[in-house]
Amino acid sequence: MKDLYFDSEKWVVRYLVIDTLKWLPGLQVLVSPVSFDNVELADKRISILATRLQIEKSPSIEEHRPLSRQMETDLHTYYGWTPYWIGEGLWGNGDRPTTSQTKPTENELNEQERPFLRNVNELKGQWTGYTVNGLDQKIGNVVDFVFDDDSWAVHYLIVDTGDWLPGRKVMLPPEAIVSINWATKEISTNLTSEDAKVEATERNSILHLDEISIDNLRRRSITNK
Incomplete structure (x- = not known):
């Protein structure tokens, strides 16, 4: 795994x-949590419901290129995935990725609303990560993201406080984020410096979270079923 789009x-x-x-x-390809058959935490392995031939022939992407709705539509049509943008839940009509939803109409599939997708590598980095500002x-x-492997919802952004x-x-939970300036790479929050001090934790304690961090996920292998 090289990157994620969220x-x-x-x-x-x-x-x-x-x-x-x-x-x-x-070749770089995209796989959706909709296609995941099993996530094995102990073995650091994710199994997906796709054949080698399907992956070989799947639409590829250019690194760092924004994903358009048309590119997503092509990908979902190719694999037969249910589009997440149809419905009010995290994943279409539900809050978990699934392939059992109603087949979309052609108009729904071709909905051209611009997706709000960003790649994780753009935001994170020890020295290049987006700046997080308090009040x-x-x-x-x-420096990292934390999410669960059930709904694949992002629960926290991990912020290194540096010399401070x-x-x-x-x-940092998403609910604390007020706005993101993509041009200046800055995240504004509703936290004060005192709030941050209270929430700050030792670096090693991050490793004991039940959720998955991006750096941990990078060490997993992806296999097809």
Whole structure:
């Protein structure tokens, strides 16, 4: 897994970007949690409901290129996935990715509303991560995301406080985010510096969360069924 695309409106992971490495050199493909058959935490493995031939022939993507609704429609049509943008839930009419929903009409499938998709690598990084600002000062930089492997909802952004609170990180829930300036790479929150101090935790304690962090997910292999 090389990257993820998440929905910046509903805060949920929509796709994993898979680098096929030596199998299909130079090819990167998208897989949706809708296609996941099993997520094995202990073995660090995700099994997907797709054949090798399907993956070989699937629509590929260009790295860092924004995903259009048409590109998503092509992908969902190819795999037969139910479009997440039809319905009010996190995943269409429900809150979990599933293939058992009603088949969409052609008009619904071709809905051209611009998707709110962003790739995780754009936001996170020890030195290049988006700046997180509180009401009274800078809190830190985004270094990771935390989500669950059931609904694939993003629960926290992990913010490194740097020199301000050395050795500490803040778990920032999406509800605390007021706005994101994509041009200046800044995230505004409703937290004060005192709020951040209370929420700050030791770096090692982050590793004990039940949810999955992006860095942890990167160490997993993707296999087809």
